[in-house]
Amino acid sequence: MLLIEMKVYGIDFTSAPSRTKPIACVEAQIEADVLNIEKFHQFVSFPSFMDFLQRSPSWIAGVDFPLGQPRKLIENLQWGKTWAEYVSLVGQMTKQEFVETLNQYRQGREMGDREHLRQTDRIAGAISPMKVYGVPVGKMFFEGAPRLLKAGFSILPCHPTADPRIVLEIYPALVSRKLIGRQSYKSDDKRKQTAAMRHFRQEIINQLKLPIAKEKYDFFIQISDHLTREAEQDNSGDTLDAILAAIQTAWAFRQPNYGIPETCDRLEGWICNL
Numbered sequence: 001m002l003l004i005e006m007k008v009y010g011i012d013f014t015s016a017p018s019r020t021k022p023i024a025c026v027e028a029q030i031e032a033d034v035l036n037i038e039k040f041h042q043f044v045s046f047p048s049f050m051d052f053l054q055r056s057p058s059w060i061a062g063v064d065f066p067l068g069q070p071r072k073l074i075e076n077l078q079w080g081k082t083w084a085e086y087v088s089l090v091g092q093m094t095k096q097e098f099v100e101t102l103n104q105y106r107q108g109r110e111m112g113d114r115e116h117l118r119q120t121d122r123i124a125g126a127i128s129p130m131k132v133y134g135v136p137v138g139k140m141f142f143e144g145a146p147r148l149l150k151a152g153f154s155i156l157p158c159h160p161t162a163d164p165r166i167v168l169e170i171y172p173a174l175v176s177r178k179l180i181g182r183q184s185y186k187s188d189d190k191r192k193q194t195a196a197m198r199h200f201r202q203e204i205i206n207q208l209k210l211p212i213a214k215e216k217y218d219f220f221i222q223i224s225d226h227l228t229r230e231a232e233q234d235n236s237g238d239t240l241d242a243i244l245a246a247i248q249t250a251w252a253f254r255q256p257n258y259g260i261p262e263t264c265d266r267l268e269g270w271i272c273n274l
Contacts, residue, residue, distance in 0.1 A: 004030075004253075004254075005029065005030065005031040006029075006030050006058070006059065006060055006250075006253055007027065007028075007029060007056060007058065007059040007060070008027070008028040008029065008030055008035070008059065008060055008061070008062075008246050008249050008250045008253065009025055009026070009027060009028075009053075009059055009060070009061035009062070009246065009249070010025065010026045010028065010037075010061075010062055010170075010241075010242045010243060010244065010245030010246025010247070010248075010249055011023065011024070011025045011061055011062065011063045011064065011242060011245055012024040012025070012064055012172075012238045012239075012241040012242040012245060013063055013064055013065045013140050013143075013144055014140070015136055015139035015140045015142070015143045015144075016139075016143075017043055017044050017045055017046065017049070018044055019044050021188070021236075021238075022042035022043055022044045022238075023042065023043040023044075023049050024040070024041075024042055024238040024239055024241070024242040025040070025041040025042070025043070025049075025052070025242055026039065026040050026041075026227065026239075026242040026243050026245075026246050027039035027040070027041065027246075028246045028250065030219065030250045030253060030254075032219075033214065033218070033219045033220060034219055034220045034221075034222060035217075035219045035220070035221050035222065035246070035247065035250045036222050037221070037222065037223045037224065037227060037243055037246055037247075038223075038224045038227065039227075040226075040227050040230060040239065040242070046143065046147065050147055050151060053151065053153075053165070054151060056165070057164060057165070058164040058165060059164075059165055059166070060165075060166040060167075060168065060249055060250075060252075060253050061165070061166070061167050061168070061249065062167075062168050062169070062170035062245040062246065062248050062249030062252070062272070063144060063148075063167060063168070063169060063170065063245070064169075064170055064171060064172055064241060064245055065137055065140035065141060065144050065169070066118075066121075066126075066129030066137050066138075066140070066141045066145075066169065066269065067141070067144070067145055067148075067155060067158055067167070067169045067269040068083060068118065068129065068141075068145070068158055068169075068267065068268045068269030069086070069118075069129050069130065069141065069268070070116035070117060070118050070128070070129065070130065070268060071118070071265055071267050071268055072116045073105065073116055073130060074086050074267060076105070077101070077105065082159075082267070083155070083158035083159050083266060083267055083269070084149060084158075084159050086267075087145045087146055087149050087159075088146070088149065090141075090142060090145070090146055091145075091146030091147075091149065091150065093142075095139065095142055095143075098132075098138075098139075098142045099132050099138075099139070102130055102132055102138060103132075105130075106130075115128035115130040115131055116128060116130060118265070118268040118269065119264070119265055119268060120169075120264065120268065120269065120270045120271045121271070123271075123273070124171050124174060124271045124273060125173075126171055126173075126271065129141055148167055151165075153165045153166070153167050154166045154167065155167050156168055156258055156260060156270075157260045157264055157266045157269065157270055158266050158267070158268075158269045166258075168249055168252055168258060168272045169269055169270065169271050169272065170245050170248040170249060170252070170271065170272050171248075171271045171273075172240075172241040172244035172245055172248070174248065174271075174273060175204075175244040175247060175248060176204055176244060178216075179203070179204050179207050179208075180200050180203055180204060183200050184197060184200070185197050185200035185201045185204065185237055185240070186201070186235065186236055186237020186238075186240070186241070187235065187236070187237075188236050190235070193235040197235065197237075198232060198233075198235070201231060201232050201234075201237065201240050202232050204240065204244075205223065205228055205231060205232065205240070205243075208221045208223065208243075208247065209221060209222075209223060217247060217250070217251050218251070218254055219250065219251075219254070221247060223243065227239070227243070231243055248272060249272070251272075252272040258272060259272050259273065260272065
């Protein structure tokens with residue numbers, strides 16, 4: 001049995017934090033065979049979020065946005081040879097310049113070759129990190145990756161450093177799909193929020209709390225009553241997604257090389273799978 005203890009953050013990110021759509025973060029502690037998920041934080045601005053991350057000297061965090069872009073895009077645009085090079089380049093752009101760069105890149109390309117997938121996106125069933133409309137994960141990359149690079153954190157597997165604060169890319173849907181299939185449990189649109197969605201959020205939490213969860217994750221999962229209520233009542237699903245992110249991150253923490261295959265493309269990054 002591993003006895004390593006670590007502070008764990010599960011982060012549900014947004015490209016435009018506000019009072020109505022803050023960055024959601026749950027704080028947990030993994031020790032022995034228990035993951036205790038107790039604290040919940042919300043951030044309405046990027047400075048407050050980054051300040052929070054820089055307070056603690058050691059942690060592992062899972063973020064639910066793409067930390068990298070497809071190799072094909074990077075090479076076609078000649079953005080550099082390393083993750084740090086192209087993320088630093090993107091960090092010098094305005095958001096509008098970044099969006100326009102991707103818009104211009106898509107123009108004239110054949111259907112099916114306008115928004116590329118990374119190797120890890122294909123495996124996880126995730127959308128292209130180039131997408132800046134609909135679910136704007138490209139904008140999340142733009143706002144998140146350069147800030148994490150500038151902070152000096154160890155970004156795995158893209159940019160490992162000696163910093164004891166480690167950032168992984170995760171995908172909460174990988175957990176929810178195993179528990180309730182592809183049933184919808186969240187929506188930011190109040191008109192689409194239903195009692196059925198709340199039922200599915202409750203079902204996810206109930207299954208995570210069962211003793212059998214230890215067989216899947218190698219640890220028992222304890223979620224505070226307050227956080228349980230918050231996750232059930234949060235129709236956007238952000239609170240629950242942050243909980244799922246923490247579970248994935250804790251699981252990765254216990255795996256050799258954080259569950260990241262040695263053969264993965266470090267230019268693109270890797271979604272830590274369960």
